[in-house]
Amino acid sequence: MRRIATFLALARADKLLALEALSTVAAVRIALHWVAIERLRAWAGRVTPGTPPLRKSVEKSVERIAWAVGAASRLLPRTSCLASAFALQRVLSKEGHGSDLHIGVAKQGEKFSAHAWLACEGRILVGEVEHGRFTQLVAWKAVGDPGPAVAGKPDAA
Numbered sequence: 001m002r003r004i005a006t007f008l009a010l011a012r013a014d015k016l017l018a019l020e021a022l023s024t025v026a027a028v029r030i031a032l033h034w035v036a037i038e039r040l041r042a043w044a045g046r047v048t049p050g051t052p053p054l055r056k057s058v059e060k061s062v063e064r065i066a067w068a069v070g071a072a073s074r075l076l077p078r079t080s081c082l083a084s085a086f087a088l089q090r091v092l093s094k095e096g097h098g099s100d101l102h103i104g105v106a107k108q109g110e111k112f113s114a115h116a117w118l119a120c121e122g123r124i125l126v127g128e129v130e131h132g133r134f135t136q137l138v139a140w141k142a143v144g145d146p147g148p149a150v151a152g153k154p155d156a157a
Contacts, residue, residue, distance in 0.1 A: 003075070013060070014064065014068070017060065017064060017065065017068045018068050018071060018072065020068070020091060021065070021068035021069045021071065021072040021087065021091060022072040022075065022076075024069070024072070024087045024090050024091055025069065025072040025073055025076055025079060025083060025084065025087040026076060027087075028040070028044070028083045028086045028087045028090070029076065029079060029083050031043075031086075032080075032082065032083060032086075040086060041086075041101075041140055043090065044086045044087075044089040044090040044093065044101070044142065045089055045090075045093055045099075045101070045140060045141065045142035045143070046093055046142070047093045047096060047097070047098060047142055047143055060095055062092065062097060062120055062121060062125070065088070065091050065092055065095065065097075066088060066120075066125040066126070068091070069084060069087050069088040069091055069126070070084070070126070072087070073087070073126075080116075081115055081116045081117065081126065081127045081130075082103070082114075082116040084116075084118075084126045084127070085101050085102075085116040085117060085118040085126045085127060086101065086116075088118050088125060088126050089101050089118055089140075089142050092120055092142065093142045097120055097121075097142075098120070098141065098142050098143045099118055099119060099120040099125075099141075099142045100118070100119045100120075100139050100140065100141055100142070101116065101117075101118050101139065101140045101142070102116065102117050102118070102119065102127075102131070102136050102138070102139045102140075103115070103116050103136070103137050103138050103139075104116075104117075104131065104134030104135050104136045104137055105134060105135055105137060106133050106134045106135065113134075114134075115127060115130050115131060115134045117130075117131040
């Protein structure tokens with residue numbers, strides 16, 4: 001009931017953004033099970049040609065988009081860092097923002113773990129808490145560039 005009251009108290013633009021974020025996170029979670037990663041990557045990182053970068057408005061700033069996707073990710077149980085990063089990249093891309101989705105691994109004893117984080121405008125918006133202990137394997141840009149950067153190295157041209 002508290003979440004509903006909080007949602008209803010939001011401004012109209014924030015309600016719409018929250019609903020878009022929720023539907024995008026849900027779609028990504030489903031797609032991670034049923035769609036090839038390359039296809040999901042292309043969809044999430046497709047910056048619409050001719051889409052102007054966001055105006056610095058309260059309604060759709062990078063910060064508000066990150067807030068909405070973060071809230072949606074917390075609302076849906078067991079949303080992974082990868083699902084959150086793909087969803088955030090998709091919503092940012094729709095608004096004309098470039099971003100970098102990073103995937104890294106770390107070894108603790110005999111176990112490996114993986115983590116995803118998303119950077120936009122020089123800031124890490126998803127996965128910032130743990131990213132420092134992971135070695136980056138790939139970074140996918142949301143600017144129409146299909147090639148990954150491997151281990152922090154730029155793509156071969």
